[in-house]
Amino acid sequence: MAGGASATAPSTYSPSPNQKKKPPLFKDGDLDWVRPDGREFHQCRPAFFRTGAVNAAAGSAYAEFGNTKVIVSVFGPRESKKAMMYSDMGRLNCNVSYTTFATAVRGQVLDQKESSSMLHKALEGAIRLETFPKTTVDVFALVLESGGSDLPVVISCASLALADAGIMLYDLVTAVSVSCLGPNLVIDPISEEESYQDGSLMITCMPSRYEVTQLTITGEWSSARINEAMQLCLDACSKLGKVMRSCLKEAASASEES
Amino acid sequence: MGTPNAVGDWSSEMEVSAFRRLFPLRYYERHLSESIRPDARPLKRARDTIVSLGAVASSDGSALAKIGSTTMLAAIKMEVMTPSVDSPDEGSVAVEFHMPPICSPVVRPGRPAEVAPVTSKQLFDCLLSSGMIDLKELSLIKGKAAWMAYLDIYCLDADGALFDAALLSAVAAFSHLRIPVVSLNDEGRMVMVSKELEGEKLDKEPVDKERRKLSLKSIPFSLTCILHKNYILADPTFEEESIMETFITVVLNSSGQLVSLYKSGGPVLAHTSAIQECVALTRQRMKELEEIIDEAISTMEID
Numbered sequence: 168m169a170g171g172a173s174a175t176a177p178s179t180y181s182p183s184p185n186q187k188k189k190p191p192l193f194k195d196g197d198l199d200w201v202r203p204d205g206r207e208f209h210q211c212r213p214a215f216f217r218t219g220a221v222n223a224a225a226g227s228a229y230a231e232f233g234n235t236k237v238i239v240s241v242f243g244p245r246e247s248k249k250a251m252m253y254s255d256m257g258r259l260n261c262n263v264s265y266t267t268f269a270t271a272v273r274g275q276v277l278d279q280k281e282s283s284s285m286l287h288k289a290l291e292g293a294i295r296l297e298t299f300p301k302t303t304v305d306v307f308a309l310v311l312e313s314g315g316s317d318l319p320v321v322i323s324c325a326s327l328a329l330a331d332a333g334i335m336l337y338d339l340v341t342a343v344s345v346s347c348l349g350p351n352l353v354i355d356p357i358s359e360e361e362s363y364q365d366g367s368l369m370i371t372c373m374p375s376r377y378e379v380t381q382l383t384i385t386g387e388w389s390s391a392r393i394n395e396a397m398q399l400c401l402d403a404c405s406k407l408g409k410v411m412r413s414c415l416k417e418a419a420s421a422s423e424e425s
Numbered sequence: 426m427g428t429p430n431a432v433g434d435w436s437s438e439m440e441v442s443a444f445r446r447l448f449p450l451r452y453y454e455r456h457l458s459e460s461i462r463p464d465a466r467p468l469k470r471a472r473d474t475i476v477s478l479g480a481v482a483s484s485d486g487s488a489l490a491k492i493g494s495t496t497m498l499a500a501i502k503m504e505v506m507t508p509s510v511d512s513p514d515e516g517s518v519a520v521e522f523h524m525p526p527i528c529s530p531v532v533r534p535g536r537p538a539e540v541a542p543v544t545s546k547q548l549f550d551c552l553l554s555s556g557m558i559d560l561k562e563l564s565l566i567k568g569k570a571a572w573m574a575y576l577d578i579y580c581l582d583a584d585g586a587l588f589d590a591a592l593l594s595a596v597a598a599f600s601h602l603r604i605p606v607v608s609l610n611d612e613g614r615m616v617m618v619s620k621e622l623e624g625e626k627l628d629k630e631p632v633d634k635e636r637r638k639l640s641l642k643s644i645p646f647s648l649t650c651i652l653h654k655n656y657i658l659a660d661p662t663f664e665e666e667s668i669m670e671t672f673i674t675v676v677l678n679s680s681g682q683l684v685s686l687y688k689s690g691g692p693v694l695a696h697t698s699a700i701q702e703c704v705a706l707t708r709q710r711m712k713e714l715e716e717i718i719d720e721a722i723s724t725m726e727i728d
Contacts, residue, residue, distance in 0.1 A: 179504035179573045182607045182617045221582045222494040223529045223663065234482060238581060240527035262534040264525055267577045268484045268500040307526040307534065309579070311498065312483055 181272045200351075203359055204233065211343070211355040211403055216324070216414040218331040226332020230324035233357060234314025239325045241332040244302035257299035261287040261306045263321055269313040282308075282318055285381070289322045289342065289371040292380040295335040304334055315357035319344045322371050327411050331418070338373035339411050340380060343403040345369075345396045347386060352396055354403055368393065370400040374408035449668045457656050464662065471648065471660035471710055476593065476721040478601040486602030488721075490594035492660065494584035499594035501576050501602050505615045508564065508571040516563020516571040520549040522578045522591055529583035529663070544588055547687065548578070548595060551676050555645035555684045558599065562639055565607070565632050570615055572604065585662040586649045588674055593714060596644050600722055603636040643678035646714045648707040650675075652693045659706050673700065675707040679715060 206212070212233040221227035224240035247258055263282035267274045286308065294304070306329065308321045319342035326340035346356035346364035353360055361367070366386025372379045384393065445452045445463075456463055466472070472493030481487035484500035491497075508515060522545040524538040532538045552558065563572040576598065578591050607615040608631040618631045651658040653669040666672070671691030676684040683704070688695060 179506040179575075180614065181502070181504050182605060182615045221496075221527060222584060223582055224527070227527070238527055242530050245530075262526055264534070266498075266500070266523075266525075266579055267521070267575070268481055268487075268502055271483055273502040273504065273575055305526070305533075309525045309527045309581075311579075312481060 183271060202353060204357060208351055208353050209399060214407060214410050216327055216411055218327060218414060218418045226328050228324050228327040228331055230320050232316065232320050234312055235317055235320050236311040237308055237321050237324050238311060239306060239308045239321065239328040241328045241334065242305040244299035244304050247301065247303045255300050257296040258303040259287060259291050259294060260303050263308045265310045265313060269310050285318055286322055286325060289381040290325060290340055293326065293336050293338060293340045293373055295337065298335045313358065315361050316344050316355050319369055323407060323411065327414065330415055338375045339408055340371055341374055341404040341407040341411065342369060342371040343400045343407060345399055352399060354399055368396045370397060370404060372401065372404050374405040453668055468656060469659045469706055474717055476597045476717050478597060478721050478725045485605060486598045488594050488597030488601055490590050490597060492586055492590045493662065494582050495586055495590045496582040497578055497590045497594035498581055499576060499578040499598040501574050501598050503605060504573045504575060505570050506573045508568065513568035514564045515560040516573060518552065518558060518574045518576060520552065520576045521545050522548060524580045528580040544591060547588060548591055551592060551645050551685055552595060555643055555678045557641050557644050558639060565615060583663060585666045586660050589647045589649050592645065592647050597718055597721060599639060600641060600718060603638055606631045606633050606636055608632060643680050645676050645678050645684045646711040647674055647676040648710040650703045650706060652695055652699055657699060657702055673703045675703050677707050677711050681708060
C-alpha cells in the first residue's frame with residue numbers, strides 16, 4: 168500500500184500519552200463541571216456549511232462543526248450497477264469513510280459500514296426516489312477530521328449536498344445528537360465527551376415537516392430523560408435547518424449574480 | 426444543410442455544448458489551432474494555484490493545495506519506530522496517496538482507483554531521491570528509536586494534473602511539519618512531552634529542547650504536460666487528460682536539476698525538442714510554485 172514502505176515496514180507506535188492514564192472527564196457530584204470547550208450544556212458548536220466544495224461531483228457540501236470536518240459529494244442520478252434488477256424507484260447508495268489522520272492516533276479503524284448504513288437510513292425517507300427511476304444516486308462522505316458527533320454532521324451535510332445536486336427532497340434532513348454524562352445532557356458532544364458518555368441519542372429530522380427520519384438511542388435512559396433529550400435535539404435541528412437553508416440561498420443568489 | 430458524413434460540416438448546425446461532447450477531439454483541435462484552450466488559458470499556462478498550511482489540526486504537519494479545481498489535502502503524522510540495522514541513524518518516510526470516492530465520478534467505493542498506488546510510488550521516489558529530506562534528521566536515539574513520517578495525501582477534487590498537486594501538497598506539508606518533543610519513559614518507549622505532564626516527572630531529558638522543523642533542501646517541483654500532435658499543453662484538466670492521452674511529467678528540484686521524468690507510453694512519440702520544451706516550462710513553473718510556497722510559509726508565521 169504505502170509507496171516504498173514494503174512488506175518489511177517496521178512496526179511503529181504513536182508517542183502520544185496513553186489515553187487510559189487521563190483523569191476521567193466528569194466526576195459524580197462535581198457541580199462546577201464545565202465542558203472542555205467552554206460551551207454551555209445545551210449549546211451547539213458554531214456550524215459552518217458551504218456548497219459546491221467538489222467540482223467533479225454533481226453536488227457537494229463541506230461542513231465544519233468545531234474540529235469535525237466533513238465533505239460530502241453526490242453523483243448521479245446515473246446508471247445503476249449492471250447486476251441490479253429493474254426498478255421503478257431510484258436507488259440510493261451511501262458510503263462514509265474516514266481519512267487516516269481523522270483521529271488522534273493514525274488509522275484507528277472506525278466502523279465505516281455502520282455509518283454508511285445509518286446515513287442511508289437517515290436520508291432515504293427524505294428523497295423522492297420515484298423522480299429518478301432505474302438510476303442510482305451516490306452519496307459519498309469523507310470525514311477529514313473527527314472531532315465528535317461525526318455522524319450527525321455527515322447526515323446534515325449530505326442532505327445539503329443532495330439539495331446542491333438538484334435531487335428532489337421533501338425537506339432538508341438535519342441531525343443532532345445528545346450525550347448523557349452523569350446527571351447532565353450535553354448537546355453536540357465532542358469526541359472527548361463521547362468517550363465518557365453513559366448514553367447517546369441522535370435524531371435526524373425534516374424540520375419544516377416536523378417529521379423524524381431516524382432516532383437512535385444507546386445506553387441507559389429513563390423515559391423522562393428521553394423526552395427531554397428529544398426536545399433538545401428537535402429544537403437544535405430546526406435551528407440547524409435555518410442555517411443550512413440560508414447557506415443554500417446564499418449559493419443560489421451568488422450564482423444568479425455571476 | 427451539410428452532408429452528414431463530413432463531421433466538420435456539422436459544427437455549423439450544432440450547439441457548441443453538443444459538439445463538445447460528440448466530437449471532443451475536434452472541439453479541442455479547433456481551439457488549439459487558435460492557440461487557446463476552452464477554459465481561456467494559453468496552451469502553456471498552468472491554472473491558478475493556492476497553498477495553505479496547517480489545514481489539519483490533529484496532524485504534525487499539513488497542507489491544502491489547489492491547482493485550478495484539483496484539490497489535495499496532505500497531512501503528516503509522526504510515529505516512533507526502531508531503525509533498521511543497515512541505517513541505525515536514519516528515520517523513514519511512508520507515502521500514501523488516496524483517491525476517496527468523493528473526488529471523482531470514476532472512483533467507486535470498494536474499487537480503488539488504479540492510479541492511486543502508482544502515484545504513491547512516484548511521490549515516494551520523488552520526495553526521497555530529490556534529497557529534500559535528510560533522513561538522519563529523523564533519528565532520535567541511534568539504533569534505538571527514529572521517526573517514521575506517515576504522509577497521507579487525499580485527493581478531494583480530481584480535475585487533472587493529480588501528481589503535480591499531490592507533490593505540491595506533500596512538499597508544503599513537510600515545510601509545515603514540526604517534530605513533537607518526546608522523551609524516553611521507564612518502559613523504553615518514547616512519549617510526547619505534554620504541557621500537563623511538565624514538571625511532574627521529567628527524570629529523563631527530552632530528546633529535543635523544542636518542536637523542531639526539518640531543514641528542507643532542494644525542494645522538488647513538477648509540471649505535467651500533454652503532448653498532442655505538435656502542441657504542448659501545460660497543466661491539463663481532467664477533460665483534457667481523458668481526450669489526449671500522452672503525458673510528460675517533469676520534476677525539477679529548486680536548484681534546477683532534473684529529479685525525474687515520466688512519459689509512460691501514450692500514442693504520441695515525443696521528439697527530444699518537445700521534452701526540452703517541457704523541461705523549460707517546468708523551470709518557469711518551478712519559480713511560480715516556489716513563490717507560492719514561500720508566501721504560504723510567511724503568512725503562516727505571521728499568524
